[in-house]
Amino acid sequence: MSPGPLFLGSEIYRGSSYGRWHPLRVPRVSTVMDLCRALGWLPPERFRTSPRAKPAALTAWHTPGYVAALQRAEETGTVDDATRDRHGLGTASNPVFPEMYRRPATGAGASLLAGELLAKGGVIHNPGGGTHHGMPDRASGFCYLNDAVLGILSLRRNGAARIAYIDIDAHHMDGVEHAFADDPDTLLISTHExxxxxxxxxLEDAGVGQVFNLPLPRALNDTEFALARDRLILPAVARFAPDAIVLQCGADAVEEDPLSRLTLSNNAHWAVLRALLGMAPRVLVLGGGGYNPWSVGRLWAGNWAICSGQEIPDRLPAAAEAVLRAIPFEGNSRGRNPREGLFTELADPPRPGPVRAEVTDRVGRLAARIGAMPGARRVV
Known part of the structure; x- marks a missing residue:
């Protein structure tokens, strides 16, 4: 039997920061845990502490030399020029910081464990995951390891032959595509700015035909994203008939995020998650991008509400509001002077709008490819 919806988290995220000026200086996973507990959504039986992946487990995709270099950088607190050039460690994007091995290894450990726990079906939320830019031998884009790739490999080892990976982060899933673009048993869908x-x-990058890349224009609204959901994401997943779904639910596509210029509400992400939950017996929901602490914490807490069958309230109770009001953040123009609703409500106001011709055209071009996909009987 399935263990029921599970939340995988860790205290390592509390207080851990990439550095004072880095976008990942903000509290994210700890905010989600605190919000969900304040709302009464996270009883002990639904929470598992994420294990730290052992180096040998990471070499299922990452090179042993890179894993060793990452460990060494954490131990010594520095990297030499050769390591920086070869492995991308010690850069502005992927700096040296005290938990630079342990923190990503914890996110990867959760995704690896999720593959095992989902062997008989179920739903797991790992908000510390979604590090989709990591490469086999190199850190990239704030991602030291690629837990999404490791999670897919773990799902496959534990009985999921066909896996659909859907990525709705504002940034393209380059590391995951690098791993699986030529794998006919992995469906890859990415919506990104x-x-x-x-x-x-x-748009033209298609791998062996199971890759759907949808670049979207600035100021993307909820109505346009719903078109992508209903004409591309859901029909492609239905056609593919996966044994497992992995949803990378990066929160950087929402209006308040400082690192994108998309303007979605968190309702757009939640609508995708709700629709996908019934489309495969195993579902793994990951975090990803998201650099406004209030918008990312609220979005991922809502993800857990949907995964675990909770009702999202119109107004947050005082304890949850206090969690959000206590977050310090010195951000750019999208972080300063947050609107009151970021403290008092979990759901954003809907952000509908006109559907631009370029969005309709791109979605239509990808939708036309769905009929050529090979279908499959699901193996549970």
């Missing part, structure tokens, strides 16, 4: 780092994921 066009002309945004890492500048990959063009």
């Amino acid at each position: 066009e002309r945004r780092w890492p500048f990959t994921g063009a």
